[in-house]
Amino acid sequence: MLRPPLFLLLGLALGSCTVGPDYERAKVEIPATFRYADQEARQVSNTLWWEQFQDSVLNDLIRTALNENKDVKIAAARVEEYQGRYGETHSRRFPQIGSGLQGQRAKAPLNSGPVPLASGTNPIYENYQAVLGVSWELDIWGRLRRLDEAARAELLATEEGRRAVILSLVSAVATSYVNLRDLDRELEIARTTVKLRSDSYEIFKLRYTASVVSEMELAQSQSEYERALSTVPRLESLAAQQENALAVLLGRNPGPLVRGRALGQLTLPAVPSGLPSAVLEQRPDLRQAELNLIAANARIGAAKALYFPTISLTGLVGSVSNQLSDLFTGPAETWSYAAAATLPIFTAGGIAGQVQQARAIQQQYLLTYQQAIQSAFKDVENALIASQKSREQLATQARQIEALRTYARLANLRYDNGYTSYIEVLDAERSLFDVELSYANTQGAVLTAMIDLYKATGGGWVDEADRLTRLEPNPPTNRDRAAP
Template sequence: MKYLTPLLGITLLSACAVGPDYQRPAVDIPSSFQYAPSKAQPDALDTEWWRQFNDPILDQYVQEAVQHNRNLAIALANINAAAGQLTVARSALYPSIGYQAGATRGLSSGERRAGSQRVSNSYQVAANVNWEIDLWGGLRRQSESANAQLEASKQARRGVLLSVAGATVQTYLQLRGLDQQLNIAKDTVNSYQRTVELFELQFKYGVIARITLEQVKSQYQEAQSNIPPIEKAIVSTENALSILMGRNPGPITRGKALDALTAPVIPSALPSSLLSNRPDILEAERQLEAANAQIGVARAQYFPQISLTSLAGGVSEQLNNLLKAGSSIWSLAAQASGSVFSGGSTQGQVKSAEAQTQAAEQRYLQTIQQSFADVENALSSYQADGKTLKSLTQLVNTNLEYSTLASLQYNGGLAPYLTVLDAQRQAYSAQQSATSARVAYLSSAANLYLSLGGDWINQLDQQSSNKPSLH
């Protein structure tokens, strides 16, 4: 019984670990979002929302991006690296088993007389076991930290997955918006070209003054100058979309026109759901957990390290006798080592670990607050962009009517051609602005899904070829 008492004490000590256990910090969570719509679909976050645009080409591009995007491949490599570090940390909890073997040949001499010198051989082979007993839990805390880092890297990859899908959708929307703006600009140039040709004939026969012809030419040349910047932006956007999909830069196949795309339904969610839905929040929490475990790793340095070492094998002058009973050797040793004076090194490590944990906690809380702001901004933008699109759509209709009436009045001699030019310029500007507003409105709907996170990320993950095989 007296031998069981120390063993029981060691067992109880080894079941504990120095340092604080992780606890999620208290978070001030609002009960609802300020700009939450009255009508929303509660289960929308569980769907592949980009499919609601009803464009098969866009669906194909999202899938291609999550399969071939380079940033996702990098994120997967980071997961594998973190998994390797976890394996290293866990291996320290177990004994290490090794071996050693050797052969020695030497010349020995006794008394200095003839024939006393001889050559001797020595062979040895042994297995050894080394084990550091994690009595204070420092190794377990290191393993805990490495595991949290692994989980953080998984969430970081999910965050990249979210960003890649969102960027693919938004870049495609920008591309379709630029396409529509280019069509409007080209149609305007063609219309002005026909007007210039007509007015040149009228000027030739003295129907109009030269100043009127020059006004029309000026409008035509101005319209021509609007095309190259749009074409330049289209090439840049095509290249950006190609890179997102892991392709070399090049042309992009289009699907439905911008006006044919339908806006996704608005999802609903409570602020508290963000803590489990957003990868950046989950990543920040795992980073906090990893930092918290490092406090235990540092505090374990205050206590002695206890290790056991054993060796068993054989030594013989004859190789064939090496493993026989008479040649056996063995040893068993226990060792305790620690620091008596380190100049404050251990205290400094503990202080550093505690400060890093405090910083990680603040980053976690800040990430949560920023997520609330992201959702509020997305909700506000969606509502504002919807109102802007509605107003600009009405403005387009008004300016087109204005342009028609101005042409009728000019043809009837009731207004100068400057009135027609002004009406056409306003109509063109309104059409381009309305196109930008529609892109912004559709992008706001996408941003709302991105800011809320949700199970759609897991569904998207099933399509990705750059996903971890470990769980």
């Protein structure tokens, strides 16, 4: 008969066999360079890029969000859940030890049963047991190791998922803040235009009363005033909705927020540079996709191991006695050990189905991983294109505004001197108003494109932001709300 130490040595000797495929990183075709790379860009992807906006309010909002946002807290709790799952799975690779203590005192009937108690026998008897049991499944074919590998990969994938939430949150807060300042600027332009059109309309009413202008010109002046006025409620509604959305990202109830620097005062961050493979390997979503693939690959081996015998060792040592005082003395000692093996013979395709299922899941995660890489390159390319083209558009619109201001000034001079109708003035002012609003919108688009680029590259700044989640929040001070 084999002694327990020999069983242990046998298990350790055979435990080096692991069925199933080992993970190998999939080969993915990647471009050597980006189509719209900035040749003069600096490598800043590992810094807190939002600080380059030089807006202390934005810095405070992001720090508050990292500490109070509910999605971040949910993601952190999910990581704790998978830590528990991994701990449970990992524990199965080791011997399981348990103990038990039992005591019994009973009275046997005197005259019942096939053999009545002899005269003078005490019908009251006692029984006490104290045992220490050990059970251990020998991982000869590596099933438990594959399950352990899968659980560890899933834990790491969940952690990358938490980092992906941080990446998205920082980008969302920055984008929402830029959109809010964009709407504030558009609202400022609209209110200024309304004031100018209102003054003009009042003058035209006086002129009409004095029969200097026609009713048609008065109606044209009123029409432009009402047109400018109608944009104010729409922009006020959008700004309030943007405030509410940003407040929820901060983990707060919807409500007004403080403002920092104006849209035109926000400093444009530098474009992060680096080779595509080096930059995108830092993206949490790509890491998460690969770790899910690793876990699925390991589960193929765990499913294949079901074809082979399962061998378990059990052992027990303890003491049994009819007297509590004699429980741990002399002849009360008891022990046993055993080995058990099970081998599937006929499962009607059950194990084959599990293997097929595991392979299919692995293929799904493989394709998902490859698709995630392609989407990552698309995101970077789109952000680079948007950054470059929106800056070109902004420069064009700036020149257009200057031209329209000249046009409006000359149109008013021509009208005042009777060389043209008021329609020319209205056309110039209407075009200037529209382009000024478009220019503010493009300013926001330039900043948003840079935010999208940092989100797409997913640099080391995510680690820096992650550290902020472990710090005390630094909410904005009770400053007066800046007037939009």
